[in-house]
Amino acid sequence: MAQGKKGEHVAIVGAGVFGSWTAHHLQNAGHRVTLIDAWGASHSRASSGGESRLTRAAYGKDAIYTRFASESLPQWQALSAVSGLPILIPCGVLFFSAVEDDYFRGSMEVHKQLSLPIEQMDRATMQRRFPMIDFTGIEFGLFEAKFGALMARRSVQTLVDRFVRAGGECRLGSALPIHAGGSRLNGVKLQSGETLMADRYVFALGPWLPKIFPDVLGKKIFATRQEVFYFAKPAGDKSYSPEAMPGWADFNDGDIFYGFPDLENRGAKFAHDKHGVLVDPDTHDRRPTQAALDEIIAFRDRRFPGLRNAPLIGAEVCQYENSSNGDFLIDTHPSLSNVLLVGGGSGHGFKHGPEVGRYAASRLFGALKEEPRFSLSTKGETQHREVH
Template structure:
């Protein structure tokens, strides 16, 4: 089944918005967190209405765009390694049923200038979980991936089981299958109700047993008094570069996804996926950004920074043209941990967000955790609670 906005909306149009006799949930936000929350609530037997103001994984959403990395390398944060593994199984199953691939098993390579705690702890976690993680020295890196210049790199950690998720397509496919099984989806502008589990959709009130707000960078705008600076939105710049003509060494069959700990900066990217071009980005908290009014054109300084790094690490890309730019946003929690919790004062209202730039891969598990909180009252790990989100920005999750 190929997901398109036309098929999603067409299927949803035949479904009424009237309340049902079964437990009913409204999920606001059809990004990866909201889509998988709706999916898991549906699996639990609930009637679910999924709402978005522009459509699943739209151009302004944090889940929009072409590709996202899935990886198990998380330093000491074993909880995220386990979540990534469990989520990967869901992504693989969804990809196998999709007309076009949602997961490219290209592998992921992390490059390090020296042995740091993050690398050492990643090795320990993978060993403890029995998850393959190959440590490769500089000479072997050069021989295996001659497209890359490994000057200054002491070693790499390679995860063969992971790779790239096709972001927008994967979310649309998730929503399309949810709708095909009887879930409801509608386009509407949502506002928080003034009491309990209610929401205003295009100014009309809708009540439910539970309302889950999973609206990404809009979450702190909906609940400014509760979240304040506990979830803050920043601007990130991404570029795509045309690989050399006729050179297949930049295809996913020859080059993995990669991340480079570059003296305090972290650059990452993908090979040429489905002819879109070589992707490069810098993983850092950019300037504050408003998802409604922010300028999504890349700056000259940002483009120059990405080009300089790409040409240093991938010499064959020198002088190659940019094919595309994208400005997206991170909705960061204060420490990089997700927010999966109840609203502190409104019964039946739940807050889901804080993807912090690394959340996409975890969508299936995050959705499962939120659904369990809604259905059974089973709270996830304490680190995902609102109480752990401070106003001081000190990201510890990479």
């Protein structure tokens, strides 16, 4: 947990999932925290915005992410228990593939090492348990029953609301770093014209990090365009409800598609995990494309025959915010000792928010040994995602 002198003032710029959970852990450790966001918590431009995110612990041989996800789960459960409306929907998560490859074998091995439950399934078992999916060509599956879907925007806004009710300060507007020389940041200039000064600073700005620190991160964080689509289920059909259908990911010969059951009558959600084109989070066109929709419909009709001809009822265009290799960035600024940089969610980070916040809060005060995979020094300038 975060150490340092209790009551130190920490300014956190960015009220997405990473920033809000960092604020939560710092507040619980007795620090005064100001949380700042240009458009508000989990706004629609942010990588933390939108309806839903999968949470799962299967990560191949990447035990660090399995641990982070499994240790985040009870914190999501606790937040969901007090939110009024559910945040965690434990519909389970199913991964399936034509082959039992290294990713699936690694996931089983790590779960065994950490004494975590995971169920191996063959095609017949999956077809019986989840008849709304056509498993033709599929031979192997892994199911995590305790995981499922997180209601993304609701979870962050609930966390920030509780942070404010517990005495935290939340400011709306942009914040730019002020550096007058030396090894420490002097403050942040708020959109109102005010200068806010704190003892320490966290910048958890997702795809905006390269804009704030172009010399350090300008070529090491990549924002890519991602499109998701929602389809109406047949009237009266309960097959696509979270009580019957899991969150899922089809490894599809390495070209992953994933989706969700019909959460809160929003529609069944489908997305392609392939990284899209590089975009600017401030200016990129948020209108869905026909090409992406056609691709999703072709996949949907093959794997979910009961949704053939289902009407499109919604679409979102968001972004992944990637590090070069898919690992998180949680590290001290190379020349400003009182600044922590937090980002690199890389399309898989949301579920880890509670543990990223815990780790970031502790790293800010030097209470934890650095995890090399989260360091700035391991981030390159060429995209080559290695974490899935």
